[in-house]
Amino acid sequence: MTQPIAKLYVVPTPLDFGSAFQTPLHQVLPLANLQIIATLTHWLCENSKSLRAFLKRVDAIVPLCHPIQHLNIQQLPAQSESVNVTQSCDLLAPILAGHSMGLASEAGMPAIADPGATMVQLAHSQSIQVVPLVGPCSIILALSASGLYGQHFAFLGYLPKNSVDLHQKLEHLIQAIQRTGQSQIFIETPYRNVKLCTELLQIRHPEVYLSISQGLTLEAQRIQTRTLADWRRHNADLPNRSTPCIYILGKP
Amino acid sequence: MTQPIAKLYVVPTPLDFGSAFQTPLHQVLPLANLQIIATLTHWLCENSKSLRAFLKRVDAIVPLCHPIQHLNIQQLPAQSESVNVTQSCDLLAPILAGHSMGLASEAGMPAIADPGATMVQLAHSQSIQVVPLVGPCSIILALSASGLYGQHFAFLGYLPKNSVDLHQKLEHLIQAIQRTGQSQIFIETPYRNVKLCTELLQIRHPEVYLSISQGLTLEAQRIQTRTLADWRRHNADLPNRSTPCIYILGKP
Numbered sequence: 001m002t003q004p005i006a007k008l009y010v011v012p013t014p015l016d017f018g019s020a021f022q023t024p025l026h027q028v029l030p031l032a033n034l035q036i037i038a039t040l041t042h043w044l045c046e047n048s049k050s051l052r053a054f055l056k057r058v059d060a061i062v063p064l065c066h067p068i069q070h071l072n073i074q075q076l077p078a079q080s081e082s083v084n085v086t087q088s089c090d091l092l093a094p095i096l097a098g099h100s101m102g103l104a105s106e107a108g109m110p111a112i113a114d115p116g117a118t119m120v121q122l123a124h125s126q127s128i129q130v131v132p133l134v135g136p137c138s139i140i141l142a143l144s145a146s147g148l149y150g151q152h153f154a155f156l157g158y159l160p161k162n163s164v165d166l167h168q169k170l171e172h173l174i175q176a177i178q179r180t181g182q183s184q185i186f187i188e189t190p191y192r193n194v195k196l197c198t199e200l201l202q203i204r205h206p207e208v209y210l211s212i213s214q215g216l217t218l219e220a221q222r223i224q225t226r227t228l229a230d231w232r233r234h235n236a237d238l239p240n241r242s243t244p245c246i247y248i249l250g251k252p
Numbered sequence: 253m254t255q256p257i258a259k260l261y262v263v264p265t266p267l268d269f270g271s272a273f274q275t276p277l278h279q280v281l282p283l284a285n286l287q288i289i290a291t292l293t294h295w296l297c298e299n300s301k302s303l304r305a306f307l308k309r310v311d312a313i314v315p316l317c318h319p320i321q322h323l324n325i326q327q328l329p330a331q332s333e334s335v336n337v338t339q340s341c342d343l344l345a346p347i348l349a350g351h352s353m354g355l356a357s358e359a360g361m362p363a364i365a366d367p368g369a370t371m372v373q374l375a376h377s378q379s380i381q382v383v384p385l386v387g388p389c390s391i392i393l394a395l396s397a398s399g400l401y402g403q404h405f406a407f408l409g410y411l412p413k414n415s416v417d418l419h420q421k422l423e424h425l426i427q428a429i430q431r432t433g434q435s436q437i438f439i440e441t442p443y444r445n446v447k448l449c450t451e452l453l454q455i456r457h458p459e460v461y462l463s464i465s466q467g468l469t470l471e472a473q474r475i476q477t478r479t480l481a482d483w484r485r486h487n488a489d490l491p492n493r494s495t496p497c498i499y500i501l502g503k504p
């Protein structure tokens with residue numbers, strides 16, 4: 001199969017989605033990437049309203065080549081929707097017709113703890129060149145600034161909601177840390193932060209380290225790494241019910 | 253303990269270390285970060301020669317506030333060196349004296365598959381604010397562009413060199429993929445690419461996907477995701493002995 005010349009760009013977006021504070025784009029996106037974004041006429045995205053808001057911010061730094069209302073913006077099918085392969089391939093048809101496309105989620109890197117992987121996979125199956133752009137990824141920012149072991153790590157997404165299952169899962173994570181040193185990274189919806197932290201502080205291994213990164217790249221960014229014993233003494237620093245957080249359990 | 257005002261910046265650097273091609277910095281580092289880098293007078297780094305070369309490139313875009321030869325640049329202790337905590341803490345003394353410091357490795361994000369975590373950990377223990385800057389991370393670029401499952405993943409560093417151990421490790425990874433869907437990410441020194449690929453293509457699960465990202469952010473960047481069966485038919489696309497690669501085993 002001949003490789004089409006048009007490409008699928010994997011486009012990271014700022015981490016301030018849902019926050020009152022807007023991170024200046026030139027803090028989180030390289031200029032050359034803003035220039036690529038400004039040329040794209042076709043988009044696949046998690047949410048078209050958020051994408052338009054993002055493109056408006058790009059336009060204020062690098063003027064878009066085409067007015068936003070003229071762009072071809074399609075939302076990714078919801079994970080619950082049953083979409084067949086032919087329908088999904090249709091979403092990439094503009095690339096085969098010569099138009100490069102952008103793929104974006106609401107915040108951060110698409111396809112990582114976010115939708116988009118299915119489209120990337122379909123692009124590969126059609127020999128479409130996939131080009132990831134550099135931008136913010138909360139998991140990596142949190143890990144690099146945690147001081148915890150960064151040679152092996154696992155990202156687990158959300159932990160179980162149910163207390164019994166969560167308790168058991170945390171026991172497994174501690175065993176994995178003790179056995180292999182692998183840092184264990186996970187996330188939680190902000191309104192569950194308090195509940196999750198209560199459970200974390202009950203882990204019976206006070207020597208294990210917990211790093212909490214609150215509001216990464218936001219004005220209120222706060223990254224703290226302490227043993228569980230120390231967190232118990234500094235519980236006023238724990239996140240509230242509205243801050244997006246990345247949690248890491250591990251050892252230095 | 254009062255928090256010092258000076259900070260420890262975790263500074264990502266381009267992924268072109270050791271390559272003849274130089275990635276333009278404005279493709280991989282946000283402008284505001286180059287501006288922060290240009291102000292820093294104190295550095296901790298993996299290799300001072302590489303850091304100076306990087307700062308020279310920054311200077312061509314955002315003039316440094318101080319000439320490179322006047323900067324205070326210290327190399328991180330080698331992992332083999334036995335360095336006590338007091339000696340390590342001394343490395344952070346400039347921050348306590350009011351000078352923000354940069355922490356950099358030779359390529360990509362410090363402290364992730366690279367040295368630096370110990371210094372970050374010591375910074376936390378002294379209530380020093382740690383600020384990670386956005387920049388290139390090969391693991392994340394590779395995963396987002398692979399089309400493989402990005403909701404759960406593990407980074408394993410280097411796999412065993414010995415064939416018997418490697419074979420056993422790969423069996424475990426396949427089992428983990430089949431049981432949990434978790435994508436398995438690993439790296440190898442370029443001159444071992446051919447040997448590793450030979451082993452990967454012998455895995456007895458032709459339906460498993462392998463994504464190989466060669467030369468990320470370089471001119472010769474090439475990201476391909478195929479089943480092992482397909483890779484056997486396209487083995488001319490496998491990496492040679494000189495390209496840095498990220499490998500991912502998984503399913504879509």
